[in-house]
Amino acid sequence: MSQKTYYSQGSSFPATKPGVLRIYSMRFCPYAQRTRLVLNHKNIPHEIVNIKLKNKPDWFLALNPLGQVPVLQIDDKIVPESTADCDWLDDVYPENRLQSADPYRRAWDRVLTEYISKVSASFRGALLSNDPSEIQTNIEGVKKHLQFYEDKLKARGDGPFFGGSKPCIFDFMFWPTFVRLPFIAIIKENPAANIDENEFPTLETWAKAMKELPAIKDDGFDIERQAKFFRGHVKGAPDYDMFLGK
Numbered sequence: 001m002s003q004k005t006y007y008s009q010g011s012s013f014p015a016t017k018p019g020v021l022r023i024y025s026m027r028f029c030p031y032a033q034r035t036r037l038v039l040n041h042k043n044i045p046h047e048i049v050n051i052k053l054k055n056k057p058d059w060f061l062a063l064n065p066l067g068q069v070p071v072l073q074i075d076d077k078i079v080p081e082s083t084a085d086c087d088w089l090d091d092v093y094p095e096n097r098l099q100s101a102d103p104y105r106r107a108w109d110r111v112l113t114e115y116i117s118k119v120s121a122s123f124r125g126a127l128l129s130n131d132p133s134e135i136q137t138n139i140e141g142v143k144k145h146l147q148f149y150e151d152k153l154k155a156r157g158d159g160p161f162f163g164g165s166k167p168c169i170f171d172f173m174f175w176p177t178f179v180r181l182p183f184i185a186i187i188k189e190n191p192a193a194n195i196d197e198n199e200f201p202t203l204e205t206w207a208k209a210m211k212e213l214p215a216i217k218d219d220g221f222d223i224e225r226q227a228k229f230f231r232g233h234v235k236g237a238p239d240y241d242m243f244l245g246k
């Protein structure tokens, strides 16, 4: 199977192979990116099946009635939801452990993960609004939430990562959201909407360290390509095949 093929309604189910881990993904999805990053960081062999989310195959809906990517599958085990996926991967493939052995820290990593929805809500609010004052309020919201993460990371004091000298699951949960923040300025064609990294020096150091991780480098995230996909997506015409093979 080519990892560059997308599967849509009417396609036949690509047969699984015994013992081969598979991720159902979509290249531009931040949640699927979380799971792909963890797979790559932990060097877990896997195959990728890309799904056209606007036109999902029936067999995909049977696998995950929520109809969302990512989903992991190995033999008769199926795990949807990026957070569950990544915890499960970390337990089954313990090399490069990502969950803290300290229960308190582990609990807080989960809290930090939950709070990402606050960043995402303000981010989406800014992206989807055409009202300048609403956009500005949402940009302020993003900044307020970033300040929360800046303070938490600084308080941990053992960075550069939220996991300390090595990344933890939360680092990979947060990255796909964080790395998309320049979208607001790109989509709104307003450089003033850019979030100045200097305002968040601890997060800036974190971002530099994250960019050096092989899993992040290999992922090849490109904000301009992502923005191009997003423009099609909001018009109801996502081009899933965009940049395939490039």
Ligand SMILES: N[C@@H](CCC(=O)N[C@@H](CS)C(=O)NCC(=O)O)C(=O)O
Pocket (backbone or CB within 6 Å): 026, 028, 029, 030, 031, 032, 053, 054, 067, 068, 069, 070, 080, 081, 082, 083
């Ligand atoms: N809570 C889910 C969210 C996953 C999600 O929203 N995925 C989107 C793509 S980015 C999706 O599959 N949407 C289904 C659709 O567009 O129909 C997770 O963390 O895995």
